[in-house]
Structures are given as C-alpha cells and as structure tokens.
Amino acid sequence: MRIGIDAASLVGDKGGVGWHTHHLLRALLELKEETEYLGYLRPGSLQADRLTGWPPDRRMRWVETPRWLMSWRGRWDRLDLYHGPNFKMHTEGRYGGIVTIHDLWLVRHPEYSRKLLGQAGSSKRAITTANRARKVVTVSEFSAREIESLYGIPRDHVVVIHNGVSDDFAPLANEEVRAEVCARWAIPAAGFILFVGGADPRKNHRGFLQAVARSRSQLGGRAILLVGDAEHPQGSYQATAQSLGLEQEVRCTGRLDREELRRLYSCTDLFVFPSRYEGFGMPVLEAMACGAPTITSSTSSLPEVAGDAALLVDPDDVEGLADAMVTALSDADLRQGLRQRGFERTKLFTWQRAAAATSALYRELCT
Numbered sequence: 001m002r003i004g005i006d007a008a009s010l011v012g013d014k015g016g017v018g019w020h021t022h023h024l025l026r027a028l029l030e031l032k033e034e035t036e037y038l039g040y041l042r043p044g045s046l047q048a049d050r051l052t053g054w055p056p057d058r059r060m061r062w063v064e065t066p067r068w069l070m071s072w073r074g075r076w077d078r079l080d081l082y083h084g085p086n087f088k089m090h091t092e093g094r095y096g097g098i099v100t101i102h103d104l105w106l107v108r109h110p111e112y113s114r115k116l117l118g119q120a121g122s123s124k125r126a127i128t129t130a131n132r133a134r135k136v137v138t139v140s141e142f143s144a145r146e147i148e149s150l151y152g153i154p155r156d157h158v159v160v161i162h163n164g165v166s167d168d169f170a171p172l173a174n175e176e177v178r179a180e181v182c183a184r185w186a187i188p189a190a191g192f193i194l195f196v197g198g199a200d201p202r203k204n205h206r207g208f209l210q211a212v213a214r215s216r217s218q219l220g221g222r223a224i225l226l227v228g229d230a231e232h233p234q235g236s237y238q239a240t241a242q243s244l245g246l247e248q249e250v251r252c253t254g255r256l257d258r259e260e261l262r263r264l265y266s267c268t269d270l271f272v273f274p275s276r277y278e279g280f281g282m283p284v285l286e287a288m289a290c291g292a293p294t295i296t297s298s299t300s301s302l303p304e305v306a307g308d309a310a311l312l313v314d315p316d317d318v319e320g321l322a323d324a325m326v327t328a329l330s331d332a333d334l335r336q337g338l339r340q341r342g343f344e345r346t347k348l349f350t351w352q353r354a355a356a357a358t359s360a361l362y363r364e365l366c367t
Contacts, residue, residue: 001366004074004082006090007039007062011051016282017102020139021085023166027355029057035359038063038077040070040090080366081134083358089129095366096134101126103139103279103301104146105202112201112234127151134365137358139163139280142301146279161358162305164351165285168258173266173291181267185251190221192251193325194268194292196261196283197275198228199235204274204297204315206240211274211321213244218326222269224250227261265290270328270335273297274315281305285349288342293335295324305349309341 005025009018028037036059043064045051051062065073070090074082079093085100106112107123130136130151136158138144144158181187193212197203205226212224230237230252241250256264265271271292273283277300284296284306296302298312306312311328313320328335 001080001362002036002038002078002093003362004038004040004077004079004091004093006082006084006086006088008042008045009086010039011041011045017086019166019282020100020102020163023164023351024085024354024358025060027164027351028359029060030352031355031359033359035059035362037061038079040065040073042067081362083362084129085137087126087129089133097132098135098137098361098365099129099133100137100139101130101143101147103143103277104150105277105279107150108146108277109202123151127153130157135159135361137161137361140301140304142304143279159361161354161361162349163280163282163285164349164354165282165289165346166258166351169262169265169286169289171266171291172262177263178267181263185223185225185253187223187225187251188221190223191269192223192225192267193219193329194225194227194264194271194287196227196271196273196287199230199232199237199240200228201232201234202276203228204276205237206235207315207318207321208272208274209240209244209246209250210318211325212249213246214318215322215326216246216249219329222249222329225253225264225268226250227253227256227264230254261286262290265292268292270295270325272321272325273302274313274321275300275302276315278302278305284310285346289346291339291342293328293338294342295321295328307341307345309338309345311338 009021039062041064043066074091074093081093081095082091082097087101089097089099130153141160144160147153147158148155195208199205226237237252241247265287271287271294273296275297281302287294294310296306296310297315311324313324
C-alpha cells in the first residue's frame with residue numbers, strides 16, 4: 001500500500017494533533033509492514049532541520065507541497081489512500097481517504113471560538129469532509145457520539161481508535177529530581193498540586209483555583225503549579241489567582257517540554273485535570289504513567305480514559321472538587337491505590353495498539 005498522511009503538524013509547535021500524528025506515524029513504521037508512507041509538508045519544512053528526530057526509513061518519504069496543489073497530489077503520487085489526521089482531507093488516493101476528527105469542542109461551545117464569524121463555516125466544511133471520507137476516525141467513544149449527534153454522521157461510518165501514551169512518560173521520582181523541581185519552582189517542603197492545560201476556559205483553571213481557595217486551609221501549605229499558556233482572551237492564570245488571594249501559592253510555569261512535564265508528574269502529590277470537555281484527555285494518561293494520583297472530570301471522554309484509576313468529579317462543582325482534593329491528600333492509601341490503578345490503566349492505551357488498528361483500517365479500505 002502507498003498511504004499519504006498530512007504531516008504538516010509535525011513541524012514547529014506540535015500541539016495535541018502534532019504529537020498524535022508523530023506517535024502514530026512512528027508506531028506505524030515500527031510495525032515493519034511493507035507499507036509506503038508519504039508525509040505531506042508545507043514548503044520550507046525540510047529546511048534548517050525544522051523536521052527533527054526522524055531516522056531514515058525507506059518506507060517514509062517526505063513531500064513538500066503548497067496547499068493549493070494538494071488536491072492533485074493523490075493522483076500524482078499514485079496514493080492508495082490518504083489520511084488527514086487534523087480534521088481535513090486535502091486529497092484522495094485511488095481508494096479515497098479518511099479523516100481524523102479529535103473533538104467537537106467549538107461546535108458544542110461556539111461561544112469560545114476565536115473566529116470572527118464563528119464556527120458555522122468550519123462546521124459546514126467539516127461535515128462535507130466527513131461525508132466524503134471513506135471512514136471518519138476519532139479517538140474516543142464520546143467523540144464518536146458527538147460526531148453522530150452534531151454532524152449527523154452515521155455511527156457505522158465512524159471508527160474509534162484510542163490514543164496511546166508515549167513511552168516518554170514514566171516515573172522519574174528520586175530525591176535529586178525532587179530537589180531540582182522544588183528549587184526551580186520555589187516549592188515548599190509540603191509539596192505541590194499540579195494543573196496542566198492553560199488558561200483556555202475549556203481547561204477550567206478558574207474552577208480549579210476556586211476549589212483551591214475553598215480548601216486552602218486543608219491543603220497543607222502545598223504550592224499550586226499551573227502549566228500551560230497563562231493568558232487567554234477569556235482567562236488568565238495570574239488574574240484568577242489574584243482575585244482569589246492565591247498569589248503566594250500559585251506558580252505559573254508557562255509551556256514546558258515533555259521531559260520537564262515528566263518530572264512534575266512524577267513528583268506531584270496530586271494531579272488535577274478538571275476539564276469541561278475533552279475528545280480524549282492525554283494529560284490524564286501521561287500523569288498516570290508517571291505515577292501521579294489523579295482527579296479528573298466525570299464528563300466528556302474523561303471517564304472513558306481514566307476508568308477507575310482516578311477520582312471523578314463534576315468540573316463545575318467547586319465544592320465537590322475541593323472535597324476530592326482534600327480527601328486524596330489526607331489519605332495515603334487512596335493515593336497509592338490511584339497510582340497502582342493508573343499504571344495498570346495506561347497499559348490499555350498504547351501507540352502500538354493504535355497503529356495496529358489504523359493499519360488494519362488502511363488494509364480494509366484498500367481491498
């Protein structure tokens with residue numbers, strides 16, 4: 001088979017879709033199948049080593065092409081199938097194409113769109129693409145239901161292939177690492193609680209900090225680390241912390257690389273991810289893989305991902321979230337149980353499993 005893949009998200013700041021494509025494509029190549037892959041990049045992507053970390057492989061060819069030419073590339077490159085892992089399908093092979101739709105957050109909540117004219121145009125184009133695709137791939141049963149409900153795509157046209165958790169995330173907790181983490185972020189001896197997501201209202205940092213303020217006297221003097229973009233048009237880490245009188249407890253780290261995230265996940269007393277909406281929720285698995293006791297939301301895809309390995313709370317129930325944090329921090333046996341169940345849970349989500357399912361779908365459609 002000759003499979004074309006939109007690889008543009010691999011260059012620069014990958015974000016969630018970029019890392020999804022990165023790990024999926026690497027795992028596909030590790031299958032050692034005689035499938036040829038063409039990764040389509042924007043012009044200039046191969047200059048100055050902008051595409052890094054990819055060892056030579058005779059089955060992987062990188063192709064720079066402008067977007068306006070992409071509709072012709074499938075025929076030109078004699079593709080069997082094209083895969084658009086980033087919501088769009090720019091061309092097709094002789095057996096058509098598939099598209100991955102990760103979530104419908106802005107369709108469900110268009111009030112948070114940054115687009116001047118809202119999401120209506122994007123939604124119309126996405127529905128057209130989904131109907132044109134041989135199959136729509138998504139990353140959770142929750143997202144499959146959303147695609148059926150909001151886009152009207154029949155459920156049997158949608159294939160669920162869960163994300164995996166990268167091998168980059170594994171426990172890294174020892175006295176030296178803890179000392180370095182505490183020194184870098186001015187963490188007191190009491191330890192810290194970790195939040196990852198940014199000031200995007202979907203990630204619900206405001207609800208989290210309100211819960212912290214409510215339970216402040218019972219958190220044992222722990223610092224609060226907020227990872228991700230601290231500013232958003234509809235929210236601010238610093239402004240929220242200041243409004244709640246939490247300036248002394250809160251540390252805003254900005255975005256961090258994966259190694260530093262691993263260190264924080266490994267050393268935190270508690271990871272809290274009270275997102276209002278996730279198509280999958282990778283930080284939950286990353287934290288669990290590093291041994292972090294986890295609290296997450298009882299909504300969207302998060303119960304599907306977390307299973308019984310996290311405490312689940314309504315993200316809009318500030319009192320419930322505060323109580324869950326206090327309960328977890330006051331019960332060492334509970335935290336240890338969450339750690340052990342987290343390690344077991346992450347074994348169910350691997351990129352090897354995702355690649356095998358994706359390759360099977362390619363073969364099914366190319367026959």
